[in-house]
Amino acid sequence: MQATVRIRRFNPEQPANNGKFQEFKLDVPDSTTVLDALIKVREDVDGTLGVRCSCRASICGSCGMRVNGQAKLACKTKIADVSRHGEPITVEPMGNMPVVKDLITDMKVFWDKLRQVEPYLQPEGPAPKGEYIASDESMNHLVGVMNCIMCGACVSDCTVLAVDKNFIAPAALAKAYRFVADPRDSRTSQRLGVLNESGGVWDCVRCMYCVEVCPKGVAPMERIMKMRDLAMEAGYNNTPGARHTESFASSVKSDGLLNETKLAIDSTGIFNIPGQLAQAPVAVRALLRGKLPPLFGHKIKARKQIKRVFEKVEGQE
Amino acid sequence: MFEHDVLIIGAGLAGMRAAVEAVNRGANAAVITKVHPVRSHSNAAQGGINAALTDRGDDWTDHALETVRGSDYLADQDAVEVMCSEAGAALIELEHMGVVFSRDEHGKLGTRRFGGQKAARTFFVGAITGQAILHVLYEQLIKANVRVYEEWFVTSLIVEDGVCRGAVTLDIRTGELHTIRAKAVINCAGGAGRVYEPSTNALICTGDGYALAYRAGAPLMDMEMVQYHPTTLASNGVLISEAARGEGGYLLNSKGDRFMLRYAPEYKELASRDVVSRSEQTEINEGRGIDGTVLLDVRHLGRKVVEEKLGYLQEVAHDFMGIDLAEQPIPVRPGMHYMMGGIKTDINGATSVPGLYAAGEVANVSVHGGNRLGANSLLDTVVFGRRSALAAIEYGKSAGAGSRNEDLLASEKKRIQALLDRPKGLRSASVRRELAETMHSHVAVFRDQQGMERAAAKVKELKSAYGKVAVDDKGKVFNTDLIFALELRNVIDTAEAICASALTRKESRGAHYRVDMKKRDDANWLKHILVRQSAADGDPKIDTAPVTITRWQPVERKY
Ligand SMILES: Cc1cc2nc3c(=O)[nH]c(=O)nc-3n(C[C@H](O)[C@H](O)[C@H](O)COP(=O)(O)OP(=O)(O)OC[C@H]3O[C@@H](n4cnc5c(N)ncnc54)[C@H](O)[C@@H]3O)c2cc1C
Ligand code: SF4
Ligand code: SF4
Ligand code: FES
Numbered sequence: 001m002q003a004t005v006r007i008r009r010f011n012p013e014q015p016a017n018n019g020k021f022q023e024f025k026l027d028v029p030d031s032t033t034v035l036d037a038l039i040k041v042r043e044d045v046d047g048t049l050g051v052r053c054s055c056r057a058s059i060c061g062s063c064g065m066r067v068n069g070q071a072k073l074a075c076k077t078k079i080a081d082v083s084r085h086g087e088p089i090t091v092e093p094m095g096n097m098p099v100v101k102d103l104i105t106d107m108k109v110f111w112d113k114l115r116q117v118e119p120y121l122q123p124e125g126p127a128p129k130g131e132y133i134a135s136d137e138s139m140n141h142l143v144g145v146m147n148c149i150m151c152g153a154c155v156s157d158c159t160v161l162a163v164d165k166n167f168i169a170p171a172a173l174a175k176a177y178r179f180v181a182d183p184r185d186s187r188t189s190q191r192l193g194v195l196n197e198s199g200g201v202w203d204c205v206r207c208m209y210c211v212e213v214c215p216k217g218v219a220p221m222e223r224i225m226k227m228r229d230l231a232m233e234a235g236y237n238n239t240p241g242a243r244h245t246e247s248f249a250s251s252v253k254s255d256g257l258l259n260e261t262k263l264a265i266d267s268t269g270i271f272n273i274p275g276q277l278a279q280a281p282v283a284v285r286a287l288l289r290g291k292l293p294p295l296f297g298h299k300i301k302a303r304k305q306i307k308r309v310f311e312k313v314e315g316q317e
Numbered sequence: 318m319f320e321h322d323v324l325i326i327g328a329g330l331a332g333m334r335a336a337v338e339a340v341n342r343g344a345n346a347a348v349i350t351k352v353h354p355v356r357s358h359s360n361a362a363q364g365g366i367n368a369a370l371t372d373r374g375d376d377w378t379d380h381a382l383e384t385v386r387g388s389d390y391l392a393d394q395d396a397v398e399v400m401c402s403e404a405g406a407a408l409i410e411l412e413h414m415g416v417v418f419s420r421d422e423h424g425k426l427g428t429r430r431f432g433g434q435k436a437a438r439t440f441f442v443g444a445i446t447g448q449a450i451l452h453v454l455y456e457q458l459i460k461a462n463v464r465v466y467e468e469w470f471v472t473s474l475i476v477e478d479g480v481c482r483g484a485v486t487l488d489i490r491t492g493e494l495h496t497i498r499a500k501a502v503i504n505c506a507g508g509a510g511r512v513y514e515p516s517t518n519a520l521i522c523t524g525d526g527y528a529l530a531y532r533a534g535a536p537l538m539d540m541e542m543v544q545y546h547p548t549t550l551a552s553n554g555v556l557i558s559e560a561a562r563g564e565g566g567y568l569l570n571s572k573g574d575r576f577m578l579r580y581a582p583e584y585k586e587l588a589s590r591d592v593v594s595r596s597e598q599t600e601i602n603e604g605r606g607i608d609g610t611v612l613l614d615v616r617h618l619g620r621k622v623v624e625e626k627l628g629y630l631q632e633v634a635h636d637f638m639g640i641d642l643a644e645q646p647i648p649v650r651p652g653m654h655y656m657m658g659g660i661k662t663d664i665n666g667a668t669s670v671p672g673l674y675a676a677g678e679v680a681n682v683s684v685h686g687g688n689r690l691g692a693n694s695l696l697d698t699v700v701f702g703r704r705s706a707l708a709a710i711e712y713g714k715s716a717g718a719g720s721r722n723e724d725l726l727a728s729e730k731k732r733i734q735a736l737l738d739r740p741k742g743l744r745s746a747s748v749r750r751e752l753a754e755t756m757h758s759h760v761a762v763f764r765d766q767q768g769m770e771r772a773a774a775k776v777k778e779l780k781s782a783y784g785k786v787a788v789d790d791k792g793k794v795f796n797t798d799l800i801f802a803l804e805l806r807n808v809i810d811t812a813e814a815i816c817a818s819a820l821t822r823k824e825s826r827g828a829h830y831r832v833d834m835k836k837r838d839d840a841n842w843l844k845h846i847l848v849r850q851s852a853a854d855g856d857p858k859i860d861t862a863p864v865t866i867t868r869w870q871p872v873e874r875k876y
Binding site for chain 1: 352353355356357358360361372409412413414415417418419420421422424425426443448449456457459460519520521552553555556625629632633636637744746747788789790792793794795797798801
């Protein structure tokens with residue numbers, strides 16, 4: 001089949017074409033992946049093309065990049081699936097990370113965030129003579145998170161990270177969950193305490209992008225949500241995050257709808273002036289994108305019923 | 318110039334295990350790796366890691382015997398004893414570091430059965446065992462705050478007066494060359510899959526570690542022993558792990574026969590890999606294959622087992638073949654997978670060059686001999702990675718100060734500049750492809766004199782053509798074109814060592830099966846073949862060494 005691949009070029013030593021797309025037309029077998037095509041370009045046409053790759057089998061995590069605007073693993077993406085009628089595909093480096101050369105990004109941000117969550121097991125006391133006893137179920141559950149190959153796709157496309165560099169971001173948070181949920185780890189509560197701070201689990205806006213782009217089914221956002229629950233259960237209440245949830249709940253309860261403006265103010269803390277100011281850029285950016293929620297939230301008709309649901313649930317507790 | 322007590326080349330399982338040991342013992346150790354540590358090829362290991370746990374009624378001497386038998390009696394039995402007796406401790410240590418191994422109903426480590434072994438002693442994490450261990454070792458690296466030269470490429474070893482004292486390296490990001498001096502160097506640079514096409518190995522497995530040692534005068538041992546794995550995808554060589562057969566999968570020919578019942582009535586699909594690969598190839602050659610493949614069938618295991626225990630295999634089958642393993646058998650064939658041969662070391666990782674140690678796939682201790690058992694390689698990496706770190710630290714205490722001259726740096730700069738300056742010439746990708754396809758045709762599952770000679774001649778021809786290789790990219794920043802050209806030289810040198818050794822062994826043993834000499838010949842060839850590159854003329858020089866036999870006398874292998 002004929003494939004047309006448009007690659008965004010970048011070379012710090014020859015900046016003339018930086019940011020421009022270069023088009024390559026290739027004759028390839030139907031089963032060709034985006035990575036196969038890039039390798040073909042590099043081996044047979046233009047050896048200057050910069051791209052990281054190694055395993056070709058979605059296990060080493062080297063080949064994260066944006067294909068038609070969305071972060072993907074090039075070796076896991078068949079050309080036929082992203083170009084159903086032979087239309088050109090665009091290939092660009094991942095987002096949220098500086099570009100080194102062509103499709104190669106500097107992943108320092110990614111690794112630094114990983115370090116931030118103390119990504120190693122911290123058991124209590126001296127190790128037992130044999131293995132730690134743990135249920136197969138608990139270990140299997142963690143395998144789902146250990147599946148992460150650190151490809152960076154989720155970090156590339158994370159909405160919050162794009163506006164808040166302080167956000168620990170999906171991959172490192174998923175990694176944190178791997179320890180929070182490990183029955184062998186002794187620092188669950190301390191970990192949750194740290195993750196409860198600014199930049200942690202409460203800063204995610206639940207856009208789902210990380211879940212959508214993750215090539216390994218790690219579902220970072222779901223892990224983040226789980227840690228919110230665990231943090232609340234562990235008694236971390238008077239923090240931006242917990243206030244956020246409480247405000248969320250009271251907003252839904254009284255208006256039947258989420259009042260996002262109120263939510264932002266509540267969760268930062270109404271007397272936290274610097275915090276309130278820090279919200280401004282987000283609001284301005286959201287406004288520019290036409291995304292700022294209306295100042296006075298709508299109320300929906302069924303709000304009485306919603307209120308009743310709340311009362312019922314609260315009554316049970 | 319940088320300086321350390323111990324410089325570890327490679328951040329796969331062997332390299333990281335060595336680094337964690339060295340740093341935790343207070344040594345000034347650093348790791349250098351051409352890719353980020355978690356990109357190392359150890360991540361591809363799917364099936365598991367072997368250990369005989371005594372508290373489960375297993376016995377390490379059984380594991381050792383099966384390893385020796387699997388090796389076709391070419392393994393050194395003292396080395397096998399070390400590996401198998403230390404396996405339990407090594408495994409538990411990994412668990413304590415945080416590896417999320419599968420459990421049994423009592424919450425203890427659970428097992429699966431692997432090839433060449435009667436007992437189920439393979440411990441695993443779904444079908445991502447290598448990845449799960451690699452990432453945990455990386456966590457330990459972060460915890461111990463180990464210095465990592467990340468995306469740095471070793472171009473050559475510094476050897477002064479016969480003693481290894483560091484390496485010349487290229488920072489890929491900046492294109493600058495640097496000397497890193499060290500009292501001891503541990504070579505953990507991994508395998509050489511790219512010497513063959515196709516291969517289950519990653520694109521970075523270019524035999525750098527073998528070639529670095531070979532050129533430095535350290536002998537490589539049993540390089541003819543190249544493992545073909547029985548179940549690889551015909552399209553691109555990607556592996557379908559032995560776990561599929563370990564969980565109970567069948568191999569079928571075009572007639573739907575479980576042909577392994579004929580070749581290995583007792584072990585069946587779980588006979589040693591050389592045996593299964595030869596059986597498959599025989600079926601294919603005799604017309605009972607399907608387009609050069611046989612079928613791997615796991616349907617009878619049911620969807621739950623396929624998805625829970627073989628999840629990554631399911632992913633690979635789906636991505637590359639559009640096959641749902643729970644519904645449909647998958648076509649597979651033998652494919653190049655692993656190098657049993659490697660840098661000759663003693664049981665502490667010491668090579669013949671003082672100051673140079675080696676561990677992992679690149680080393681040959683020798684625990685795999687003529688054929689490696691599945692799940693013994695991960696074990697090899699952690700056991701001997703650790704031991705080599707201990708030995709290197711000890712050696713470093715008495716290693717005198719080396720010179721501080723930068724001669725090698727200067728000559729490497731010149732060599733690389735010449736490569737960059739060559740305006741036009743051969744493309745390294747096409748030279749590599751030609752070489753690798755030749756190796757696959759002639760030094761593979763079935764071999765004969767004529768074919769091996771043809772391969773050796775081709776390698777020689779391409780070695781002299783190497784001087785005509787040119788690169789498109791003349792820049793400094795992340796010049797992967799240049800890296801490929803440097804790797805190509807390593808691929809060629811490794812192929813040379815393989816061919817020279819293969820032509821020397823005049824018998825069939827383990828993976829080295831000659832259709833013109835089908836019998837194992839213990840009287841003449843129960844010995845190791847050593848090869849080193851002569852400093853004088855650059856040609857391979859052959860030698861032999863005895864095999865260490867402790868308690869298991871060679872007998873005929875039956876599966
Ligand atoms: C698909 C597949 C599945 C496997 N499954 C299993 C299994 O289930 N069980 C089992 O026991 N074994 C298995 N094996 C074998 C096993 O995975 C490997 O033999 C083992 O992981 C090798 O580890 P290593 O540390 O020696 O090398 P690697 O993990 O390959 O690491 C090599 C390191 O060296 C570095 N390096 C190389 N050259 C240079 C250079 N010039 N400069 C700087 N750095 C360099 C690389 O960057 C890398 O960090 C499998 C192998 C494959 C290919
Ligand atoms: S769901 Fe949260 S973590 Fe995931 S991409 Fe969106 S904001 Fe980022
Ligand atoms: S969570 Fe998924 S997308 Fe994010 S780094 Fe891990 S594997 Fe990649
Ligand atoms: S090349 Fe390894 S994940 Fe794509």
